[in-house]
Amino acid sequence: MNFSVLISQFFPLLINGLALGFIYVLVSVGYTMVYGVLRLINFANSEIFMLGTFATYLVSTRIFKFDQNSHPAHGGKLFLIIICCLVASMLTSGVVAMFVELIAYRRLRTKGASRLGSLISAIGTSIALSEGVRILTHSIPVRAPRVLNKFNVFEIHGVGLRIDQLLTILAGLIFFFAVDRFVNKTRLGAAIRAVSMSEENSRLMGINLNRVITLTFLIGGLVTGAAAFMYDTTYEQTAYYAGFNIGIAAFTAAVLGGIGNLRGAFYGGMALGLAEQFFSAAFGAQWKEIIVFLVLVLILLLRPNGLFGEAVQQTRV
Numbered sequence: 001m002n003f004s005v006l007i008s009q010f011f012p013l014l015i016n017g018l019a020l021g022f023i024y025v026l027v028s029v030g031y032t033m034v035y036g037v038l039r040l041i042n043f044a045n046s047e048i049f050m051l052g053t054f055a056t057y058l059v060s061t062r063i064f065k066f067d068q069n070s071h072p073a074h075g076g077k078l079f080l081i082i083i084c085c086l087v088a089s090m091l092t093s094g095v096v097a098m099f100v101e102l103i104a105y106r107r108l109r110t111k112g113a114s115r116l117g118s119l120i121s122a123i124g125t126s127i128a129l130s131e132g133v134r135i136l137t138h139s140i141p142v143r144a145p146r147v148l149n150k151f152n153v154f155e156i157h158g159v160g161l162r163i164d165q166l167l168t169i170l171a172g173l174i175f176f177f178a179v180d181r182f183v184n185k186t187r188l189g190a191a192i193r194a195v196s197m198s199e200e201n202s203r204l205m206g207i208n209l210n211r212v213i214t215l216t217f218l219i220g221g222l223v224t225g226a227a228a229f230m231y232d233t234t235y236e237q238t239a240y241y242a243g244f245n246i247g248i249a250a251f252t253a254a255v256l257g258g259i260g261n262l263r264g265a266f267y268g269g270m271a272l273g274l275a276e277q278f279f280s281a282a283f284g285a286q287w288k289e290i291i292v293f294l295v296l297v298l299i300l301l302l303r304p305n306g307l308f309g310e311a312v313q314q315t316r317v
Contacts, residue, residue, distance in 0.1 A: 005282065011158075017275075017278065019168045020276060021271075022176075023230055024246075024249055025253065027249075027269075028251070031265075032254050032265045034217060036196045037213055037216045040115055041122070043247070044126040045220065046126065046243035046244055046247025047096075048100065052092055052093040053238035055088045056085045056144070057232060058088075059081075070145055072147060082147070082233075085229055090225035090226055093221040096129075097218060098214055098221065105118055167233065172226075179223055182219070195207060231246070245292075251296075252293075255299055258307060
């Protein structure tokens with residue numbers, strides 16, 4: 001244990017924790033949105049994230065012809081690449097999320113299958129997606145090219161804030177704020193909240209359940225795709241198993257904040273990202289994944305309703 005590093009490296013750990021936390025926040029929104037409507041955990045969301053990282057990689061390497069020896073882009077070309085990679089990642093994850101709802105959930109839901117059946121279907125879809133990518137990539141991790149020159153934008157107490165970290169934090173704030181405003185201030189958002197309260201009453205009020213549920217999966221997939229782009233930009237690597245640890249951490253963040261609570265997902269993601277950085281610095285990087293499981297176990301034992309104290313069966317998006 002090395003607690004002195006927490007003092008000497010406080011600000012670098014804080015910045016890294018915030019950047020990682022926003023990735024967790026956006027992925028946990030994918031879990032939260034689906035749970036708020038269907039009361040089911042979409043375990044395929046981790047693979048939706050993984051496919052988004054590969055979409056970012058493919059756009060930068062196949063369309064813009066970047067490789068490990070390429071120099072980072074600048075100016076208008078850099079802006080174009082970032083926008084294209086972001087859009088490709090979001091669209092890929094959003095479309096896959098809608099197909100997951102159509103294949104793994106809808107038919108079972110219309111047939112009145114139990115939630116356990118839908119959960120097993122989601123796990124099967126997750127395994128199928130992961131194994132499919134593993135076969136296509138021959139189980140070899142992919143190193144993404146550096147498109148963005150990672151310079152320090154400014155310094156805080158002698159600690160540089162890199163451009164990729166700033167991009168992740170700002171974009172994470174924007175995307176989360178947009179989803180929060182959409183759910184709470186728009187007509188379609190009101191329909192999502194109505195379905196989360198009562199499917200039967202929503203149907204009687206003329207709400208198209210299939211449309212609302214598909215929209216919910218789409219929104220969750222889009223923000224998960226945005227997180228995938230940020231992950232690729234920051235860590236510059238991906239693999240068929242890339243979504244596993246991120247998915248577990250994001251699910252833990254959702255439970256920590258109160259599963260089904262959109263704003264709870266924000267605070268849970270932030271708390272978990274910071275906890276990971278500080279605990280792994282004090283106890284060693286090998287404890288990073290273990291910390292996530294410890295947080296999950298502790299929150300389930302001590303406060304299973306999450307930090308916001310809402311009963312799970314009454315949680316609303």
